[in-house]
Amino acid sequence: MEVFFQTLVGGLGFGAVYALVAMGFSIVYRTMGLVNFAHGQVVMIGAYAASTFYMTAHVPFFISIPVAMVVTGLIGLVIERVLRPLENKDFDLMLIGTIGFGMVLESLATIIWGATGHAVPSPVDTEPLDVFGIRIRTYSIVVLAVAALATVALVLFLQRTKRGAAMQAVAMDHEAATAVGIHVGRSNAVAFAIGAGLAALAGALVAPMLYVNPTLGGSLGIKGFAAAILGGFGNIPGAVVGGLAIGVLDSYAAGRFQAYSELVVFLVFTVIIMIKPTGLFGERTVNRA
Amino acid sequence: MPRTATARLLLCATALAVATAGACSAPGSDSSSQESSDGPFKIAVVNAQSGQLSSLGQWEWKGAKLAADEWNAKGGIDGRTIELELFDDQGDPTVGTNIARKLSSEGFVAMIGTAESAVTVAMIPILRQAKIPNITSGQSPAIAEAGSPYAFYNGPTSNTYDESLARYLVDDKGHRKIALISNNGSYGKGERDAFTSALADRGITPVDDQVVTTDQKDFSAALTSIRQKAPDVLFVGAEEVAAGLIVKQARELGITATIAGAAPMGTPVYLETAGVTNAEGTVVSSPYLSNDTDEASRAFAEAYQRAHGEEAEMHGAKAYDGANIVFTALESSNGAGGAELAEAIRGTEYDGLLGDFDFDESGVGIHETSIGVITAGKLTAEPAS
Incomplete structure (x- = not known):
């Protein structure tokens, strides 16, 4: 029983991070129908940016996060601007373009910060809470809380604001949206910037839990992508559920199957997707390709 | 007219390609006789320079570089300089095997690295075929189990x-x-x-x-x-x-x-x-607890600090020892590579930073380690009992 709950707690801590990564994938996908394969690398840049401000400029950790989000938001805008001419013309090229951007970002990180990486001290330096023998890291609670806040904020933005409604409209039918005077390009740019901002949030939060180096984005990106698909690609609450599910699944598989855990996680994932191809909260909002 | 010119150019290029391919087709088979005339000794350092294991790779490179610079400052090996070339294996066995093929076609006499056992194990069959002796920083017994007479450890095994x-x-x-x-x-x-x-x-x-x-x-x-x-x-x-x-x-x-x-x-x-x-x-x-164990480690740490502007640690020391062993063996084999160099390495008895190297059949040179305990953020030696 103790193992069961402790594993759940551990899985949720990382699941919250996967959820944030998945939300970034989803917001871009639902708006543009595009999978941003550079997303994992943007997460990595976010982790570097936040930890660098935190460690070298001695800015408090929770101020360095918004700074990092601005940095990656700008990167998101650049990616969208460069790919914009391809919008509605060649989707395959856009996909390849995002993969290319991923490589560029990884190389840039190596040039700026070196290939070695650094460890980030935990900003919340209190003893873990002990609840009936289950140890809960205070930092994990912070991560879960931030992820929850980000989800609520994003859903409110999409449903309650004019800009958000415009993005929904573009997602549903971009030609009709253009006809009623919505600037599709701008809408896409906002989606990319938000996605990149979420990536920085995920990267910054995960930095003290892991070791920051230029290849950090790889596995986080894959898990986040799987989470987004599992929740129903393009669905924001779905991305959160998917992220937590992948995190928890990962932890249980690790306990049960040890060295074969990765295999089991993706097998389970494949089976779920075969039974329900649209993911748990399946609604395919976009199909533009 | 332009047509024939192009054709001729193409022919030239093809001929050139065939000639170059021929020239470096199988350097391993007769490298000892062919390469030993003059010019620098080409020695490869293969180590991760990117990825999660890159700190190891960079320390290794710095240690090997220091050894080569010291030898070159003293006039090299029999008047020939040592030329180190760095290859990034990314800590990935696939990349490693590609590099191994490259080494065998480009006339390298020996290889220093890698720091990652899995990569070394993957490279061993190709290096063995090409007769390129290799001294690794890996520790996995799997390297010895591969049974190659060209594979050596620069430290103890697990x-x-x-x-x-x-x-x-x-x-x-x-x-x-x-x-x-x-x-x-x-x-x-x-x-x-x-x-x-x-x-x-x-x-x-x-x-x-x-x-x-x-x-x-x-x-x-x-x-x-x-x-x-x-x-x-x-x-x-x-x-x-x-x-x-x-x-x-x-x-x-x-x-x-x-x-x-x-x-x-x-x-x-x-x-x-x-x-x-x-x-x-x-x-x-x-096998290397601190930069302050004896005279040799203090001298090494000082030279390392001067050359690279940072504090030396174990991996730099391992690669430094490994490189020195390869250079010493090259000197005693009179510059011969291949099997002769491998035998020379096996015969090298070297008083290094990690201890006294004395290679056995499986390529292991160091047979003991010390125990240290991290105290107040520093590794301190535990007195031997």
Whole structure:
């Protein structure tokens, strides 16, 4: 029983991070129908940016996060601007373009910060809470809380604001949206910037839990992508559920199957997707390709 | 007219390509006679310069570079300079095998590296075929098991590390409740096997034996299971970063057992990743505990500091020893490569930073390690009993 709950707690801590990564994938996908394969690398840049401000400029950790989000938001805008001419013309090229951007970002990180990486001290330096023998890291609670806040904020933005409604409209039918005077390009740019901002949030939060180096984005990106698909690609609450599910699944598989855990996680994932191809909260909002 | 010109150009290019291909087709087969006239000795340093294992690779390169610079300053080997070339294997066995093929076609006499056992194991068959002696910083017994006469270690194998560790923990300190956690990479697996067998020799069965993946991030399940067994000692068999993450999470989950492990746990990367408080008291088995053990290590540390502007550590020292052994052997083989060089390396008795090298049939030169304990963020030697 103790193992069961402790594993759940551990899985949720990382699941919250996967959820944030998945939300970034989803917001871009639902708006543009595009999978941003550079997303994992943007997460990595976010982790570097936040930890660098935190460690070298001695800015408090929770101020360095918004700074990092601005940095990656700008990167998101650049990616969208460069790919914009391809919008509605060649989707395959856009996909390849995002993969290319991923490589560029990884190389840039190596040039700026070196290939070695650094460890980030935990900003919340209190003893873990002990609840009936289950140890809960205070930092994990912070991560879960931030992820929850980000989800609520994003859903409110999409449903309650004019800009958000415009993005929904573009997602549903971009030609009709253009006809009623919505600037599709701008809408896409906002989606990319938000996605990149979420990536920085995920990267910054995960930095003290892991070791920051230029290849950090790889596995986080894959898990986040799987989470987004599992929740129903393009669905924001779905991305959160998917992220937590992948995190928890990962932890249980690790306990049960040890060295074969990765295999089991993706097998389970494949089976779920075969039974329900649209993911748990399946609604395919976009199909533009 | 332009048509024929193009055709002729094409023909020339083809001829050139064939000629070059012919010239460097099989350098391994007769490299000893052909290459030994003059010009610099080409020696490859293959190590990860990117990825999670790149700190190792960069230390290795700095150590090897220092040795080569010192030899070149003294006039090289028989008047010929040493030319080191660095290859980035990214810690990836596939990249490693590609590099091995490249080395065999470009006339390298020897290779220094890699620091990652899995990569070295993958490269061995190609290097053996090309007759390129290689001195690795890997520790996995799998390298010796490959049985290549061209593969050498610049330090002890996991068997040696873990035998010393078991002797200290069980025989000296009397611990008997010992749990293991290791990852399933080449290094982690070697550590697990070696430590388990060292414990078995003492009639001890581990109270828990958890295996995790190399890419795993959350160790709650494995560590909670270990916590329930309340061991006195937790043995960690994983690379620097992975070991750091495991120990950090173990302490967060309230595991108070003494942490023990081999060389990776003595590095600054481990210390930073785990956090100084969490790493406190870690028992480390290592052939190179500090830059202050004797005259030679002090001199090395000073030269390293001067050359690279940073503090020396074990991996730099290993690569420095390894490089020096290769250069010494090249001198005694009169510049011959291939099988002659491999034999010369095996015959080299070298008083190095890690100890007195005396190679056996399996290519292992160092047969003992010392025990250190991390105290106040620094690895300090534990007096031998």
